[in-house]
Each structure stands twice: as structure tokens, then as C-alpha cells.
Amino acid sequence: AEFQFKYATGQDPTHPVNIRAQEAIDRIREATSGRLDIKLFPANQLGSDTDLLGQVRNGGVEIFNLSSLILATFVPVSGITSMGFAFNDYNAVWQAMDGDLGKHIRAEIAKTPIMTLGKIWDNGFRHVTSSTRVIKTADDIKGFKMRVPPAPALTSLFKAIGAAPAPINFNELYSALQTVVVEGQENPLAIIATARLYEVQKTCSLTGHVWDGYWVLGNKRAFAKLPADVQGIVGRELDRSADDQRADIAALNDSLQKDLAAKGLTFHTVDREPFRKALSSTSFYQEWKDKYGATAWELLEKVSGKLG
Amino acid sequence: MNTPINAAATVAHGSGQPSGTQARWLGQLDRGIGLLVELPAALLVLAEVGVLLVGVIWRYLLHSPIIWSDELASILFLWLAMFGSVVALRRGEHMRMTALVGMLGPRAQAFLDVLAMTAALAFLLLMAEPAYEFASEEVWVTTPALDIANSWRASALPVGIVLMISVALLRLARVGRAADVLWAALAVVATIGAAVLAGPVFAGLGNLNLLLFFVVGVGVMVFLGLPIAFSFGLATFGYLSLATSTPAIVMVGRMDEGMSHLILLSVPLFVFLGQLIEMTGMARAMVGFLASLLGHVRGGLSYVLIGAMYLVSGISGSKAADMAAVAPVLFPEMKARGAKPGDLVALLSATGAQTETIPPSLVLITIGSVTGVSIAALFTGGLLPGIVLGVALAALVWWRYRDEDLSHVRRASRGEIGKAFLIALPAIALPFIIRAAVIEGVATATEVSTIGIVYAVIAGLLVYREFDWRRIYPMLVDTAALSGAILLIIGAATGMAWALTQSGFSNTLATVMRELPGGVPVFIAVSIVAFIILGSVLEGIPAIVLFGPLLFPIARQIGVHEVHYAMIVILAMGIGLFAPPFGVGYYAACAISRISPDEGMKPILGYLAALAVGLIVVAAFPWVSIGFLG
Numbered sequence: 027a028e029f030q031f032k033y034a035t036g037q038d039p040t041h042p043v044n045i046r047a048q049e050a051i052d053r054i055r056e057a058t059s060g061r062l063d064i065k066l067f068p069a070n071q072l073g074s075d076t077d078l079l080g081q082v083r084n085g086g087v088e089i090f091n092l093s094s095l096i097l098a099t100f101v102p103v104s105g106i107t108s109m110g111f112a113f114n115d116y117n118a119v120w121q122a123m124d125g126d127l128g129k130h131i132r133a134e135i136a137k138t139p140i141m142t143l144g145k146i147w148d149n150g151f152r153h154v155t156s157s158t159r160v161i162k163t164a165d166d167i168k169g170f171k172m173r174v175p176p177a178p179a180l181t182s183l184f185k186a187i188g189a190a191p192a193p194i195n196f197n198e199l200y201s202a203l204q205t206v207v208v209e210g211q212e213n214p215l216a217i218i219a220t221a222r223l224y225e226v227q228k229t230c231s232l233t234g235h236v237w238d239g240y241w242v243l244g245n246k247r248a249f250a251k252l253p254a255d256v257q258g259i260v261g262r263e264l265d266r267s268a269d270d271q272r273a274d275i276a277a278l279n280d281s282l283q284k285d286l287a288a289k290g291l292t293f294h295t296v297d298r299e300p301f302r303k304a305l306s307s308t309s310f311y312q313e314w315k316d317k318y319g320a321t322a323w324e325l326l327e328k329v330s331g332k333l334g
Numbered sequence: 335m336n337t338p339i340n341a342a343a344t345v346a347h348g349s350g351q352p353s354g355t356q357a358r359w360l361g362q363l364d365r366g367i368g369l370l371v372e373l374p375a376a377l378l379v380l381a382e383v384g385v386l387l388v389g390v391i392w393r394y395l396l397h398s399p400i401i402w403s404d405e406l407a408s409i410l411f412l413w414l415a416m417f418g419s420v421v422a423l424r425r426g427e428h429m430r431m432t433a434l435v436g437m438l439g440p441r442a443q444a445f446l447d448v449l450a451m452t453a454a455l456a457f458l459l460l461m462a463e464p465a466y467e468f469a470s471e472e473v474w475v476t477t478p479a480l481d482i483a484n485s486w487r488a489s490a491l492p493v494g495i496v497l498m499i500s501v502a503l504l505r506l507a508r509v510g511r512a513a514d515v516l517w518a519a520l521a522v523v524a525t526i527g528a529a530v531l532a533g534p535v536f537a538g539l540g541n542l543n544l545l546l547f548f549v550v551g552v553g554v555m556v557f558l559g560l561p562i563a564f565s566f567g568l569a570t571f572g573y574l575s576l577a578t579s580t581p582a583i584v585m586v587g588r589m590d591e592g593m594s595h596l597i598l599l600s601v602p603l604f605v606f607l608g609q610l611i612e613m614t615g616m617a618r619a620m621v622g623f624l625a626s627l628l629g630h631v632r633g634g635l636s637y638v639l640i641g642a643m644y645l646v647s648g649i650s651g652s653k654a655a656d657m658a659a660v661a662p663v664l665f666p667e668m669k670a671r672g673a674k675p676g677d678l679v680a681l682l683s684a685t686g687a688q689t690e691t692i693p694p695s696l697v698l699i700t701i702g703s704v705t706g707v708s709i710a711a712l713f714t715g716g717l718l719p720g721i722v723l724g725v726a727l728a729a730l731v732w733w734r735y736r737d738e739d740l741s742h743v744r745r746a747s748r749g750e751i752g753k754a755f756l757i758a759l760p761a762i763a764l765p766f767i768i769r770a771a772v773i774e775g776v777a778t779a780t781e782v783s784t785i786g787i788v789y790a791v792i793a794g795l796l797v798y799r800e801f802d803w804r805r806i807y808p809m810l811v812d813t814a815a816l817s818g819a820i821l822l823i824i825g826a827a828t829g830m831a832w833a834l835t836q837s838g839f840s841n842t843l844a845t846v847m848r849e850l851p852g853g854v855p856v857f858i859a860v861s862i863v864a865f866i867i868l869g870s871v872l873e874g875i876p877a878i879v880l881f882g883p884l885l886f887p888i889a890r891q892i893g894v895h896e897v898h899y900a901m902i903v904i905l906a907m908g909i910g911l912f913a914p915p916f917g918v919g920y921y922a923a924c925a926i927s928r929i930s931p932d933e934g935m936k937p938i939l940g941y942l943a944a945l946a947v948g949l950i951v952v953a954a955f956p957w958v959s960i961g962f963l964g
């Protein structure tokens with residue numbers, strides 16, 4: 027092929043991210059008559075997310091699928107998609123992300139050596155699981171020892187509502203839950219299923235405390251070398267796969283809940299409003315507003331309603 | 335490693351040695367650099383113990399976990415790895431294979447020592463600019479917990495590389511004959527120049543380059559006696575820059591990740607714990623008891639080693655840490671009883687492979703999450719295969735030691751055994767305390783060594799009353815140097831694994847295996863061979879991530895139980911990982927036991943054969959792996 031790209035992701039090979047990325051790759055190869063050949067490398071085969079973020083900046087890989095939360099270490103404002111209890115449902119999410127808030131974030135990313143290749147993909151709403159107490163109200167989570175990834179958007183959220191978030195390496199999470207180094211953790215259902223965390227957890231509270239998406243990032247230099255028509259094809263096909271992938275996750279959310287329930291995980295619905303109120307009584311929203319700036323915050327509140 | 339790079343120092347002063355005043359001046363400079371790197375390295379080890387301990391105390395006792403403890407530990411860890419690498423380079427402790435070099439005359443050996451240092455220097459010089467670029471790019475990335483620029487962490491790489499360059503130059507100036515240095519430099523420059531000129535040829539070779547760089551290239555460099563880490567590094571750098579369009583900075587990033595993986599932090603900590611146990615007399619007490627129990631049995635302590643590795647394996651997720659916990663305790667006594675160092679390191683390596691399936695093992699967790707096999711089932715399934723391979727090893731030990739002369743060893747009386755047990759009790763309690771701390775959820779596998787360290791300090795001070803404060807500093811420096819030697823290899827191997835992965839050869843292999851004739855037995859046999867090779871060049875986890883998702887569905891399709899297949903794959907990979915000359919695990923075992931890789935080469939063949947027999951049993955009888963799954 028005239029152009030050869032590497033497309034890295036951190037998700038397991040069977041995750042919709044990879045299924046749909048491979049479909050896009052196949053369509054791109056066909057539509058460009060084989061001029062652009064893309065190889066997919068799932069499951070952090072080419073490195074951890076933090077290292078891959080370096081690689082997509084310096085050209086080690088040309089395309090990289092990255093959680094908005096982790097991208098926030100490089101483009102801070104992209105963390106706003108994971109604002110605690112901001113989005114009520116997927117309607118709100120897509121309204122913001124396919125609308126002005128998404129555009130604002132894309133523009134910020136484009137100021138760096140990387141760019142987004144279209145629509146954001148779905149990682150999912152994150153939920154809290156536990157092997158000890160059942161989390162239903164904001165009071166239940168007080169002092170709850172839980173593993174939280176070292177993302178400020180999440181750690182500050184759980185600190186603000188009085189939980190005891192602990193950093194545990196994801197590799198050690200399964201064992202740490204099994205031996206109750208921590209009582210619980212939080213993740214989207216797909217991760218709870220693929221990492222088999224349900225084997226060592228009893229309950230899952232559908233807190234949906236934050237939503238997280240995947241940006242498909244491209245190395246600018248590599249893309250500048252592609253002819254305009256090929257660039258167009260890449261954008262078009264990736265966006266088509268983004269739509270497919272969002273539909274997959276929506277379907278998965280229903281089926282996963284049934285699957286996991288059958289495997290012994292008990293689900294609890296959670297009234298989210300009291301959590302948002304509890305957060306509002308702290309300086310949580312104000313601090314993040316200061317960090318993200320008034321413009322981004324307004325775009326978020328257009329969808330989420332007044333926060334704080 | 336008793337054939338270190340600075341063996342060149344023992345070479346007679348020939349022509350071209352620096353003159354008196356110059357030598358004094360260089361000597362002072364060398365001591366200056368020594369202090370400049372050893373003090374921070376020692377403090378970093380201490381800081382790691384402190385940070386992890388604080389993390390455990392705040393989470394377990396105060397119920398108020400600290401968000402930034404892991405991140406700080408990981409940042410300090412990269413600095414520790416780099417400073418440790420510098421100390422190791424200065425002391426000539428980076429692992430080398432000198433099996434062939436050792437057969438040559440002293441002049442040729444001296445030249446190859448200089449060549450090894452020159453090649454290392456070439457790699458460092460090639461990496462210096464990309465490392466600087468890498469660190470300066472990381473200014474724009476903020477660490478999530480501490481909210482500081484990631485350059486605080488990434489700068490460890492360029493700083494460490496520059497320090498290593500100065501150490502290498504100084505070493506060449508101090509101990510190399512001028513003529514040797516000149517010829518070595520010429521040889522290295524000529525090789526690199528020829529490779530660059532031949533650049534367009536490589537571009538047309540496709541995946542044949544993998545064979546050329548990683549089999550031929552690494553093989554030649556390793557057997558010429560170049561340090562393993564630099565052999566891996568040079569081959570990877572050469573492949574990436576000549577056969578692909580990858581920027582060199584990627585290699586720096588891979589080394590960064592490979593060297594600072596938090597799970598690996600248990601390596602230096604267990605190394606330090608091992609030294610503490612030895613220094614406080616706990617090791618002597620423990621071995622004294624075991625010796626009174628088994629000393630009259632031929633090969634007795636070898637059985638203890640096999641058993642001890644099985645028990646310790648259940649604690650940490652990392653093989654290098656397991657070995658670091660066991661070797662310092664048993665080896666001195668075993669040597670005193672006449673065991674050959676080569677046989678010891680070979681057996682230690684073999685037990686490393688044998689215990690790969692024992693939970694909690696990182697490889698098991700990785701298989702579970704990339705292939706969808708139940709991790710709980712893998713944990714259960716892994717217990718018996720480890721015993722089967724242990725029995726195979728024990729059988730060989732029995733055979734090898736069957737003629738051991740024990741006429742001078744008197745069988746201990748019951749009273750003596752009882753007394754030895756009482757003395758050893760506080761020491762014997764240590765592994766149980768460590769294990770309990772993990773099982774009770776006090777600490778993770780990474781953190782638990784710090785609890786062991788605290789216990790050893792207390793037992794040493796209060797119970798055994800053997801605590802030599804003056805030895806703490808050299809112990810810390812030793813720990814850093816050893817960790818640096820191991821981690822630099824792992825870092826370079828991580829870069830190498832990236833190069834292999836990005837070539838996409840994994841899909842080709844999976845297709846070939848799917849279309850094999852002969853059904854289950856052939857598929858399993860080919861899997862075993864394939865994973866022995868993969869384990870050797872890729873290490874366990876990268877190989878699983880790469881091939882697990884491709885091969886497990888094929889296994890399922892033809893009717894092999896996934897847990898059974900997982901055990902076969904892990905054990906095969908373990909054999910590869912601990913088989914010289916490519917297996918990183920083997921070199922880790924040599925480094926930890928401070929025995930030259932050459933000495934273990936012959937004795938390990940028998941142990942590898944025993945492991946292979948055990949593996950065939952595991953492969954042939956699925957019940958061993960899946961008999962206990964409810």
C-alpha cells in the first residue's frame with residue numbers, strides 16, 4: 027500500500043471499539059483501492075494509554091483510540107465530558123458531544139500535534155460495584171473504600187461526596203477486590219464484564235456518575251501526507267463506525283446487565299438527584315468551572331442544566 | 335555476574351594507559367560520579383519503601399487512602415531504575431553472556447570487554463537526543479494525581495543516559511588500552527555505517543528483517559558478550575530506524591513504560607528485603623532449621639528451593655521478586671554445602687518457569703482479561719500444574735544428587751531440630767505474615783514487601799539483635815544497582831516487543847496454526863513450541879496480549895478446554911522466558927543470585943528437559959488443569 031497506518035486501542039479485541047474500527051479499516055482499504063492500509067492493534071498491544079498518547083503525538087502510531095478522561099492529562103478541557111452527574115442520559119450526551127461542546131473540545135485538541143478524526147465513540151456511563159455494602163444513596167458511599175483510576179475528574183468527585191477513593195493499578199484490581207484491599211470500584215459495564223470483576227463483586231449500583239467517550243485521535247503530520255480524498259474517506263468511514271459503535275454499546279448495556287445479573291451480580295437503581303445535590307453543597311462544581319473556563323462550562327450547562 | 339564489564343580493570347597495564355597524574359585525576363572523577371549517583375539511588379530505594387508504607391497505613395489503618403501515593407511511587411521508580419542502571423554500569427554489573435568470550439585468551443577477552451563498553455556507549459549516544467526530546471515533549475502532559483508536568487518523571491531517562499555516557503567514557507579512559515578502544519570504536523562505527531548504507535535493502539525485506547535483527551543480530555551481540563540490555567536496545571534501535579519509519583522517540587517511551595511498571599516495584603523491594611533477612615541473621619536461622627530437617631537428605635536444600643518458590647509465588651505477582659525473596663536466603667548455605675553455583679542458578683531459573691501458573695500471577699490475570707476465561711477458574715486451575723512441574727524438577731534433583739557425599743553430615747537429633755525451630759520461628763513467620771497481609775487485603779502484592787521490610791527490621795533489632803546500621807547504605811546501593819540491571823533489560827525488551835508487535839507477524843502465525851492438520855495433539859504441540867519461542871523473545875505478558883485473543887478461539891473451536899490451554903501456554907512461555915540465551919527471566923535469575931550466566935548454561939539443559947516432561951504431562955492430561963474446577 028502507498029500509505030501504512032497503525033491504529034492502536036486499549037480495549038479487548040472483542041470490544042465494539044475494535045469490531046467497528048476493523049470494519050472502518052476494511053471499508054477504507056476498499057474505498058481507497060488499497061492506497062491506505064491500516065493495521066489495528068487492540069488491547070494496549072503497542073503500549074499503555076499514557077504511552078500511546080505519546081506515540082500518537084510523535085508518530086509512533088498514526089491513529090489512537092483514547093478515553094476522554096485520560097486525554098485530559100494532555101488537553102485538560104476534554105475531561106469536562108466526565109463531569110460528575112452532569113448528563114442524565116444518552117440524549118444529553120450526544121446533544122453535547124455532537125454539538126457545541128464537542129466542537130469546542132475538538133478545537134482545543136487541534137491546537138496540539140494531534141487531531142480528532144470525527145465523532146466521539148461511546149465508552150459508557152460508569153457505575154459503582156461493591157463486595158460489601160450496597161450503595162444506594164449519597165450517605166451509603168461515605169467512607170466507602172473504592173478503587174478509582176487516577177483521573178482528577180473521578181477522584182475529586184468521590185472525595186467530594188465523602189467516599190475513600192484509592193489508587194490501585196488496573197492490573198492489580200481483580201486481586202485487590204478479591205482480597206478486599208478495596209471494597210469496590212467503578213467502571214462502565216463493558217469493563218466490569220471483560221475484566222471479570224463481577225467474579226469478585228456482589229452488587230452494582232447504576233450510579234452513572236460520569237459518562238466517558240473515546241476520541242479517535244490522529245497524528246497531524248501523518249494525516250497531512252494523505253491526499254484530500256483519502257482524508258475524506260477516513261473521516262467518513264470512521265464516523266459511520268462511530269454511529270455503529272454507539273448503537274452497539276446501547277444494545278450491550280441492556281444485554282450486559284442481564285448477563286451480569288445471571289452471573290450473580292445484583293443490580294440496584296439509584297436516584298441520582300440527591301448525589302447531584304450533595305455535590306452542589308460542596309465547592310466541587312465551582313472548582314471545575316474555574317479549571318475548564320466559562321466558555322466550556324456554559325456549553326456544558328446548556329445541556330446539563332445549572333450545575334452547582 | 336562474576337565476569338562483569340570491568341573485568342577489563344584486571345587487564346595488565348599495557349601501552350596507552352593514562353599516566354600517573356592523569357590516572358589520579360580520572361580516579362577522583364570516577365569517585366565523584368560514584369557518589370553523585372549512589373547516594374540518590376540509595377535514597378530512592380528508601381523513599382519507595384516509605385511511600386508505599388504510607389499508602390498502606392493510610393488506606394488500611396486510617397481508612398483514608400492517599401490518591402497520589404501510587405503515582406509518586408511510579409515516578410520515583412523510573413528515577414530509581416535509571417540511577418540504578420548508572421550504578422550498575424559503573425560497577426560493571428549489567429548482565430552479559432560470556433560463555434563464548436570466556437573461551438578466548440586474555441587479550442581477546444580484554445578487547446571484547448572494551449568492545450562491549452563501546453557498543454553500550456554507542457547505544458546511549460544514539461538514544462540521548464530522542465530521550466531529551468521525549469522528556470521535553472512530556473512537559474505538556476500533566477500527571478493525573480499530583481497535577482505536575484510529566485517531565486518530572488520522564489527526565490529520568492535523559493539524565494540517566496547522560497550519566498551513563500559519562501560513566502562509559504570514563505571507564506574506557508581509565509581501563510581500556512588506547513589501541514583496543516580505537517579498534518572497538520572503529521568496529522562499532524563501521525558496523526553502524528554499513529547498516530546505514532545498506533538501509534534501502536532492509537526496507538525491501540519486510541518481515542525477514544525480524545529474523546535478521548532480532549535473531550541473528552541479538553544472537554551475535556549476546557554471544558560477543560555485549561550486555562543483554564544493550565544488545566536488545568541496539569537491535570531494536572537498528573530495526574526501527576532502518577527497516578521502519580518509526581521515530582526513535584518511541585523506543586524511549588517503551589523503555590519508560592517497561593521500566594516503571596508499578597508491579598515491578600516489588601522487585602527492588604524484595605531484593606532489599608532479602609538482604610535485610612540475610613543481614614539480621616534471620617536467613618541463617620531459617621536455613622539452619624531447614625538444614626537440620628533435610629540436611630542429611632541428598633539434594634535436600636534443592637527440594638526446599640523448589641517448595642519455597644512454590645509458596646512465595648503465591649504472594650507476589652512478579653517472578654523476579656519471588657526469586658529475590660528466595661535466593662539470598664538459601665544460596666549461601668547451599669554453596670557452603672558444596673552445591674555448584676551453575677546448578678543453583680539453573681534450578682532457580684527452572685523454578686521460575688515451574689511456578690508461572692501459581693496465583694496470583696499477572697500472566698493468569700492477563701489471560702483472563704484478554705481472552706475472557708474466568709480468572710477465578712484460572713487461579714484454581716494453576717495450582718496443580720505447578721506441582722506436576724515441581725515433581726519433575728525434584729526427580730531430576732534426586733538423580734543429580736544421588737551420589738552426593740553426605741558422610742560428613744550428621745543427622746540432627748530431635749532436640750536439635752526443635753531448638754533450631756524455636757530460633758528460626760520469628761524468621762519462619764515472615765513468609766506467613768506476608769502471605770496473610772495479602773490474603774487479608776492489608777496490602778497489594780506490590781506493597782506487601784514493605785510490610786516484610788518493617789517486620790525484618792523489628793525482628794532484627796529486637797529478636798535477633800543483629801543489625802549493622804553501617805551495612806544499610808551499601809545494601810541500598812546494591813539493591814538499586816541490581817534493580818537497574820534487571821529493569822534496563824526489561825525496558826529494552828519492551829521496546830523490542832513493540833517492534834515485533836507492530837510488524838503484524840502475529841496474524842500470520844495464527845492463520846498458519848488454524849490450518850494445521852492433525853487435530854488437537856498437533857495444535858497443542860505446535861502451541862507449545864510457538865509459545866516457548868514467543869516467551870523467550872517477547873516475555874510472558876506481551877506474548878499473551880498478542881496471541882491470546884488469536885489462539886484461544888481456535889483452541890475452543892477444536893475442543894481444548896480454555897483453562898487447560900491457558901496452563902499449557904503459560905508453562906511453555908515460562909520455559910522460554912527462563913531459557914538462555916534469549917530469555918530475560920534467566921538473566922534476572924543470574925543477576926539476583928549473583929552468578930554468571932555462563933555457569934548455568936549447561937546445568938539448565940537438564941532442568942529445561944525436566945520442565946518439558948512435566949509440561950507434556952500437563953498437556954496430555956487435562957484433568958491436572960481442570961479437575962478441580964467446580
Ligand code: NA
Binds near residue numbers: 647648651690696
Ligand atoms: Na504468582
Ligand code: NA
Binds near residue numbers: 871873
Ligand atoms: Na526475552
